[in-house]
Amino acid sequence: MDGVGGVVVETEAYAPDDPASHSFGGRTSRNATMFGPAGRLYVYRSYGVHWCANVVCAEEGVGAAVLLRALEPTAGLDLMRARRGMDDPHLLAAGPGRLTQALAITGVHDGVDLAQPPFMVVEPQDPPEVVASMRVGITRATDRPWRYSLAGSRFLSRPRPRA
């Protein structure tokens, strides 16, 4: 959006029966979008200072989504730098909060359809090599290997991701 974009290099899965998921325990006013149709954007505030973006990926009423954890900037780098206030491309979107800030995603985008402008989702021609690992940044069910990252990428949310 606004000419900025990139390749998603790290994601994390959240299921309805996952204690760490917002959808765990039923539908609430906050996670209502998670229970909506697939292909929507679920945005929530983290620790009062950051936004986190998820892609709803299940049928309506299920409550499953994928958290976008890291992005490799490929377009609109100058704009991202201006918004993030730093020059290092490796840190522009290396983390949930950073990613949303770089793409200017806020709470107003909660529930929008990712197939509609200003968003655009493109699938890669060549399937990237991904590795599954244990999740990060949560305190429950951290043993579920539902963190998927692009193998060898230098744009991950952790300096040295362990497989």
Next chain:
DNA sequence: GTATTGATCTTCT
């Protein structure tokens, strides 16, 4: 280099 803590707000107990 790693470790710890402050910022700041929504939701749930």
Next chain:
DNA sequence: GAAGATCAATACA
């Protein structure tokens, strides 16, 4: 009133 799917600055080795 406490916890949380975080980030960045500071303190220490």
